[in-house]
Amino acid sequence: METIADRATRVDHDQVTVYEQLTARGVSRRDFLKFCGWMSACMGLGADGIAQVVHALETKTRIPVVWMHFQECTCCSESFIRSSHPIVADILLDKISLDYTETLLAASGHQAEQCLQDTIRKYKGEYLLCIEGSVPLAEDGVYCCIGGKSAKDIVAEVAAGAKAIIAWGNCACSGCVQAAKPNPTAATPVHKVISGKPIINVQGCPPIAEVMAGVLVHLLTFDRIPQLDAQGRPKAFYSRRVHDTCYRRPNYDAGLFVESFDDDNARKGYCLYKMGCKGPTTYNSCGTIRWNGGVSFPIQSGHGCIGCSESNFWDNGPFYERLGNFPGFGIETTADKIGLAVGAATVAGAAAHAVLTNIRKHHEIGEQPGESAADAPPTPAIDPHNQGGNQS
Amino acid sequence: MNTPAPSSRPHTFQRIYVWELPVRFYHWLNALCILVLTVTGFLIANPPAINTAGEASFSYWFGWTRFIHFATAYVFVFNFAFRIYWGFVGNQYADWKNFLPLRLAQFREVRSVLRVDILQSLNRPLAAVGHNALAYLTYFVMFLVFLFQVASGFAMYANMSDAWFPHLFTWMLPLFGGDAGLRHWHHLATWFFVIFTVIHVYLVFYHDYVEGHGVLSSMAGGWKFLPKDGPGKGDGRSWFSGKPGPKA
The missing domain is CATH 4.10.480.10 (Cytochrome-c3 hydrogenase, C-terminal domain)
Structure with a gap:
C-alpha cells in the first residue's frame, strides 16, 4: 500500500507544479486566475503582485508541510478547510502537500508516526512546520502526549529541521484559554518554546481561513517570511484594528x-x-x-469583538465590560473601583490632617505677635503732584 | 508640645524669586493639560449615553473628545520635555538634581518633613525655599508616571498615526500583552493624577496656612517671602533646599 510518505516522494519526483495539479483536478484557468487575484487582494498586493502569485503557482512545486496539533480544539483546521474558496482547501491541503497532520491523516498509529519521521528526515531544512495549539511545559510536559511522546519533545524534534514555522491561532501564538490564569498546565506559545527559527504568528481563535491561505500563498510566492508586527503577526492582515x-x-x-x-x-x-x-x-x-x-x-x-487575535484575551476582563477587571485585585475590581477607593481615602486623610494641623500647630496659625492690624504701618499720604517720587 | 517662643519683634521678610517665569508657565500649562487629559480620558473610557434619532454622520463629539485627548497629549509631552531642559538651565530650585533622591541629606530632610508636617509628631519651624525634599521626591515619582502615561498612551496611539513620535513607544505593547492590557494600566495611572491633585492642592493650602510664606501665590508671581532670621529664629539651622537667596 502506498503510504502518504511514498506519495509525497512520488509527487516530488514528478516535479508537478501547483497549477498543473489544479488543472489536472479540473480547475479552469479562469478560476485559477480569479483565485490568484483574490489572494493578492487579501495580501494587499498591487496589480503586479497578482502576476507574481500566478507565476509562483505555475512554476513552483510543492512545499512539504508538517502540521502538528497540540493543546487545541482544531478550530484552526476547521476554519481553514471551510474556506469559502474551494481552491484554498485544494491547493493547500492536497497540492502544497500536507505530509503529516493528525486530523486529516489517512494513516494512523505507528504508520502515522513513521510518516512524520520520514518527512522530517527526508525534507530536513526544507519543510514548513505548521503548529496548532500550545505546548504545556508543567510536569515535564505530560499534559499533552502523542504517540507516547510529550508535545514539548515533539515540537523540539520537529522544529529542529523546519525551514519556517507557522503558529496557527491564539493557542500557538499566545496560549489562548488554556494559558489563561492560573494556566495549570503552563501552556506556552510556540515562540516561547522554539528559538532560532522564523515564526509567523497567525492570530485569532480561529484565524480567518483567507488569512491562513494568504500566509501560505505568500510563503509560496515570495519564498520569504511576510512582514511581521511587534507580536509576530503578518502585517498584511493584522496591521489594522477591527x-x-x-x-x-x-x-x-x-x-x-x-x-x-x-x-x-x-x-x-x-x-x-x-x-x-x-x-x-x-x-x-x-x-x-x-x-x-x-x-x-x-x-x-450584533455582538462585540472579544479580541481573539490578541494575547491573553481571556484575561483581559469580561467580554461585556469596557473596563476589564484589574489583575491582582480580585474579581470584579476595575481600575475605577481602585481609583475611587484610594481617592476617597485621600480626601478623608487630607480632612483628618487639616483637623490635626489646627490642633497641633495652633500656635503657628493666624495672627502672631506684632502682626495685628494695629501694627500695620500708616498708609502714606498720596501727594498728587509727586507721583512715583522716592519719599525716603 | 514643643512650641517656639513667640518672637517679641515681627519678622523681617526677604522676598525671594523662587519660581522663574518658565517654571510657572510650565506648571500651569501642565495643570491644564492634566485636567483636559483626565476629563477626556474618563469620557473616552466611559462615554455618556445618548439617544438620538439623528444620523451618526451628523455628529462627531466623541471623535473631537479623542482628538482633544491626543492633541493635548502632544502639548503635555513637549511641555514636560521643556521642564526637563529647564532643570539644567534654570535656577537652583528648578535644578534636576533636587528631584533625584541621591544624597543622604535629602533622605534626612524627607524624614524631618514627615515628622513635622505629615505626622506632626515634632513641632518646630520647618520650611523650604524651593520644594522640600519630600515634595521633590513626590514630583520625581510623578515624572515617572508622566513617562509611563506618555509611553503607554502613544504606544496605543501609534497605530492610528504615521508620525514618527508615537512609534517610539510601540515596544510597550508586547510588555503589557497588547493594547487591551496596556489600556488598563493607562487607565489606572490616570487615577494617580486625581489623587495627586487632591494632596497637592491640600498641601499648598496647608503650607500657606501654617507658614505664611506665600506658597500659594508663589506659582503666580514667583516670589516667596521668608523671614530673614531663618526658620528656627536664630537657632542656627539653615533653610532647606538651598540658601535663602543671594543677598541673605
Whole structure:
C-alpha cells in the first residue's frame, strides 16, 4: 500500500507544479486566475503582485508541510478547510502537500508516526512546520502526549529541521484559554518554546481561513517570511484594528453607543463599545475580509469583538465590560473601583490632617505677635503732584 | 508640645524669586493639560449615553473628545520635555538634581518633613525655599508616571498615526500583552493624577496656612517671602533646599 510518505516522494519526483495539479483536478484557468487575484487582494498586493502569485503557482512545486496539533480544539483546521474558496482547501491541503497532520491523516498509529519521521528526515531544512495549539511545559510536559511522546519533545524534534514555522491561532501564538490564569498546565506559545527559527504568528481563535491561505500563498510566492508586527503577526492582515475597519465606526465617532443588547440603540446598529467590544484594541481583518466568504463578522451580527487575535484575551476582563477587571485585585475590581477607593481615602486623610494641623500647630496659625492690624504701618499720604517720587 | 517662643519683634521678610517665569508657565500649562487629559480620558473610557434619532454622520463629539485627548497629549509631552531642559538651565530650585533622591541629606530632610508636617509628631519651624525634599521626591515619582502615561498612551496611539513620535513607544505593547492590557494600566495611572491633585492642592493650602510664606501665590508671581532670621529664629539651622537667596 502506498503510504502518504511514498506519495509525497512520488509527487516530488514528478516535479508537478501547483497549477498543473489544479488543472489536472479540473480547475479552469479562469478560476485559477480569479483565485490568484483574490489572494493578492487579501495580501494587499498591487496589480503586479497578482502576476507574481500566478507565476509562483505555475512554476513552483510543492512545499512539504508538517502540521502538528497540540493543546487545541482544531478550530484552526476547521476554519481553514471551510474556506469559502474551494481552491484554498485544494491547493493547500492536497497540492502544497500536507505530509503529516493528525486530523486529516489517512494513516494512523505507528504508520502515522513513521510518516512524520520520514518527512522530517527526508525534507530536513526544507519543510514548513505548521503548529496548532500550545505546548504545556508543567510536569515535564505530560499534559499533552502523542504517540507516547510529550508535545514539548515533539515540537523540539520537529522544529529542529523546519525551514519556517507557522503558529496557527491564539493557542500557538499566545496560549489562548488554556494559558489563561492560573494556566495549570503552563501552556506556552510556540515562540516561547522554539528559538532560532522564523515564526509567523497567525492570530485569532480561529484565524480567518483567507488569512491562513494568504500566509501560505505568500510563503509560496515570495519564498520569504511576510512582514511581521511587534507580536509576530503578518502585517498584511493584522496591521489594522477591527475598530478602524468596522462599518459601525461612524457611530463611535458620533458618540452613539449601545447601552444594552435589547435597547433601541442596539436595533439601530450603534457602536458596541460600551458593551465591551474589544475592536479598539484588537488587530485583525474581520472588518474587511470578514467570515464565511465575507458574509458577516461578530460586530455585524450584533455582538462585540472579544479580541481573539490578541494575547491573553481571556484575561483581559469580561467580554461585556469596557473596563476589564484589574489583575491582582480580585474579581470584579476595575481600575475605577481602585481609583475611587484610594481617592476617597485621600480626601478623608487630607480632612483628618487639616483637623490635626489646627490642633497641633495652633500656635503657628493666624495672627502672631506684632502682626495685628494695629501694627500695620500708616498708609502714606498720596501727594498728587509727586507721583512715583522716592519719599525716603 | 514643643512650641517656639513667640518672637517679641515681627519678622523681617526677604522676598525671594523662587519660581522663574518658565517654571510657572510650565506648571500651569501642565495643570491644564492634566485636567483636559483626565476629563477626556474618563469620557473616552466611559462615554455618556445618548439617544438620538439623528444620523451618526451628523455628529462627531466623541471623535473631537479623542482628538482633544491626543492633541493635548502632544502639548503635555513637549511641555514636560521643556521642564526637563529647564532643570539644567534654570535656577537652583528648578535644578534636576533636587528631584533625584541621591544624597543622604535629602533622605534626612524627607524624614524631618514627615515628622513635622505629615505626622506632626515634632513641632518646630520647618520650611523650604524651593520644594522640600519630600515634595521633590513626590514630583520625581510623578515624572515617572508622566513617562509611563506618555509611553503607554502613544504606544496605543501609534497605530492610528504615521508620525514618527508615537512609534517610539510601540515596544510597550508586547510588555503589557497588547493594547487591551496596556489600556488598563493607562487607565489606572490616570487615577494617580486625581489623587495627586487632591494632596497637592491640600498641601499648598496647608503650607500657606501654617507658614505664611506665600506658597500659594508663589506659582503666580514667583516670589516667596521668608523671614530673614531663618526658620528656627536664630537657632542656627539653615533653610532647606538651598540658601535663602543671594543677598541673605
